[in-house]
Amino acid sequence: MDMEVTAWHSLHSTMNAQKDRRPFSRATLGRIAAFARPHRGRIVRFLLLSVVTALLAVATPVLAGWVVDAIVQGRDSGTITRFALLIALIAVAEAGLGLLVRWLSATLGEGLILDLRTAVFDHVQRMPVAFFTRTRTGALVSRLNNDVIGAQRAFSNTLSGVVSNVVTLLLTLTVMLTISWQITVLALVLLPVFVVPARRMGARMADLQREAAGHNATMGTQMTERFSAPGATLIKLFGRPADESSEFAARAGRVRDIGVRTAMLQSTFITALTLVSALALALVYGLGGHYALRGALEPGAVVALALLLTRLYAPLTALAGARVEVMSALVSFERVFEILDLKPLISERPDARRVPDGPVSVEFDGVSFGYPSADKVSLASLEEVATLDSGGGTQVLHDVSFTAEPGRMVALVGSSGAGKSTIAQLLPRLYDTDAGAVRLNGVDVRDLTADSIRETLGMVTQDGHLFHESVRANLLLARPEATEDEVWDALRRSRLEGLVASLPEGLDTVVGERGYRLSGGERQRLTIARLLLARQRVVILDEATAHLDSTSEAAVQEALAEALEGRTAVVIAHRLSTVRSADLILVVEEGRVVERGTHEELLAAGGRYEELHRTQFDRPEAVKDTAPL
Numbered sequence: 190m191d192m193e194v195t196a197w198h199s200l201h202s203t204m205n206a207q208k209d210r211r212p213f214s215r216a217t218l219g220r221i222a223a224f225a226r227p228h229r230g231r232i233v234r235f236l237l238l239s240v241v242t243a244l245l246a247v248a249t250p251v252l253a254g255w256v257v258d259a260i261v262q263g264r265d266s267g268t269i270t271r272f273a274l275l276i277a278l279i280a281v282a283e284a285g286l287g288l289l290v291r292w293l294s295a296t297l298g299e300g301l302i303l304d305l306r307t308a309v310f311d312h313v314q315r316m317p318v319a320f321f322t323r324t325r326t327g328a329l330v331s332r333l334n335n336d337v338i339g340a341q342r343a344f345s346n347t348l349s350g351v352v353s354n355v356v357t358l359l360l361t362l363t364v365m366l367t368i369s370w371q372i373t374v375l376a377l378v379l380l381p382v383f384v385v386p387a388r389r390m391g392a393r394m395a396d397l398q399r400e401a402a403g404h405n406a407t408m409g410t411q412m413t414e415r416f417s418a419p420g421a422t423l424i425k426l427f428g429r430p431a432d433e434s435s436e437f438a439a440r441a442g443r444v445r446d447i448g449v450r451t452a453m454l455q456s457t458f459i460t461a462l463t464l465v466s467a468l469a470l471a472l473v474y475g476l477g478g479h480y481a482l483r484g485a486l487e488p489g490a491v492v493a494l495a496l497l498l499t500r501l502y503a504p505l506t507a508l509a510g511a512r513v514e515v516m517s518a519l520v521s522f523e524r525v526f527e528i529l530d531l532k533p534l535i536s537e538r539p540d541a542r543r544v545p546d547g548p549v550s551v552e553f554d555g556v557s558f559g560y561p562s563a564d565k566v567s568l569a570s571l572e573e574v575a576t577l578d579s580g581g582g583t584q585v586l587h588d589v590s591f592t593a594e595p596g597r598m599v600a601l602v603g604s605s606g607a608g609k610s611t612i613a614q615l616l617p618r619l620y621d622t623d624a625g626a627v628r629l630n631g632v633d634v635r636d637l638t639a640d641s642i643r644e645t646l647g648m649v650t651q652d653g654h655l656f657h658e659s660v661r662a663n664l665l666l667a668r669p670e671a672t673e674d675e676v677w678d679a680l681r682r683s684r685l686e687g688l689v690a691s692l693p694e695g696l697d698t699v700v701g702e703r704g705y706r707l708s709g710g711e712r713q714r715l716t717i718a719r720l721l722l723a724r725q726r727v728v729i730l731d732e733a734t735a736h737l738d739s740t741s742e743a744a745v746q747e748a749l750a751e752a753l754e755g756r757t758a759v760v761i762a763h764r765l766s767t768v769r770s771a772d773l774i775l776v777v778e779e780g781r782v783v784e785r786g787t788h789e790e791l792l793a794a795g796g797r798y799e800e801l802h803r804t805q806f807d808r809p810e811a812v813k814d815t816a817p818l
Contacts, residue, residue: 254493339521354504548595555625600768647725655704667723
């Protein structure tokens with residue numbers, strides 16, 4: 190039975206490795222060794238115990254042959270009993286060592302998974318926003334799951350398998366050749382019947398599995414997009430559910446057909462190997478029996494050869510696929526290292542300092558900026574394209590300069606796509622400038638620690654993103670040490686106290702994926718409550734009231750007016766009525782500040798601001814009485 194199981198394992202490994210046969214570098218082996226170094230003590234014990242287990246596996250057939258010889262020779266029952274007890278002791282030791290080896294294998298493999306996943310997760314967190322705007326989330330998550338587990342197999346399975354199989358093979362061959370070299374050589378003639386079908390059938394099954402994986406990936410994407418709250422709504426409003434179901438069923442049906450064909454190929458392969466195993470045993474018994482009748486071989490030797498045969502083909506078959514397993518594991522390691530080799534564009538300097546205490550000024554000094562090209566922030570495999578987009582690097586901001594004095598408000602207005610949100614993203618250092626500098630209290634943000642920037646700057650974006658967690662968890666993201674009273678105070682000031690109090694679980698109510706159990710206005714007010722709870726000294730509002738109705742907007746404007754008091758603020762708005770009270774208004778067009786001044790000054794100048802104002806307020810449907818910030 191061991192022979193068939195090992196043969197199937199070899200076939201399975203061959204099938205999986207056919208999916209990706211990229212070469213690997215020697216540097217990869219060095220990096221693998223570096224990851225394994227903290228576990229070297231466990232690896233050594235693991236390998237030693239694997240060798241001992243292999244020795245015990247070969248000892249049992251030899252002892253069984255001695256028992257048969259003792260019976261045939263009519264020796265005393267005490268001798269037979271001693272042999273039987275020794276076989277039993279070896280079986281107990283083999284079982285105990287097997288459990289110990291499995292424990293070491295599990296702790297080694299899981300420890301490596303922990304190290305790799307933590308390294309990749311921490312590295313990805315340091316990547317710039319541009320990385321996440323380009324990468325397919327599913328492809329990135331796959332690196333943390335499938336590829337990390339594939340790399341782990343190199344230690345928990347392949348490494349021990351190669352060592353124990355080599356030891357078992359050498360010992361078995363030595364013992365078999367010692368007993369009868371003729372029978373051993375004839376038995377080895379059948380080896381190609383094991384190995385060749387595994388290689389050929391593995392390639393055929395790999396093609397089927399690749400097709401099934403493609404269909405499964407497409408179905409997964411379809412389910413992910415259609416089963417999200419906005420996707421499901423879009424299908425119900427504009428989609429064709431019957432067509433969606435038909436397309437899904439067709440792909441699922443093809444996967445079913447592939448599953449049936451794969452199962453039959455597997456069964457055919459195992460059946461054939463079982464037949465070959467029986468033929469090999471028949472050869473041993475037939476030829477060995479012939480030699481035994483002629484007195485050239487002891488009966489116990491025939492039994493030992495038959496038992497050793499099963500211990501011979503299993504490691505031979507496994508080692509035939511060992512190279513495939515090693516290559517498969519190395520590919521997984523390379524795919525993990527591929528992520529770790531992406532250098533974050535934003536890094537903290539060793540001598541970085543904290544933002545100075547007290548009220549904070551914001552200064553943009555001759556800032557020019559262009560979004561990085563794809564090759565600097567992404568991988569073709571993560572975007573699931575053949576080659577990366579060569580675009581990028583074109584400047585979107587040109588020589589932008591302004592200062593927001595402590596406690597003052599600067600408003601950015603202008604056409605969509607003019608660069609207003611880009612300016613806001615440079616302030617918390619989501620990107621670095623190409624030229625010029627962004628300063629907080631006179632210190633370049635590139636010279637400040639990331640933690641102090643987060644503690645100083647608070648931002649509310651247009652989409653009001655929330656995690657699929659409780660109201661409490663989403664709020665405490667801003668300040669984990671906040672008290673219950675402070676949380677409720679932030680909800681009160683954002684006009685959400687009554688709503689949250691009415692929810693089934695109150696603060697512990699889960700808001701759903703991206704907060705879709707709440708209305709758009711409620712989500713936005715919850716993000717504003719998070720801002721109020723954080724109590725940062727600089728506030729960035731990027732269309733913070735864009736999704737609110739007139740009633741909610743007025744309520745939130747009052748809360749924001751209270752929250753912004755004494756704080757430096759950078760506000761982006763399309764509704765000019767919301768920024769009339771700003772200390773400085775900047776009109777941004779095509780990445781340049783084309784006008785600056787107060788509301789009254791800009792209206793009097795008769796330029797682009799006056800044109801935007803006239804366009805908004807001359808329309809009959811324009812909102813007339815929105816409360817200003």
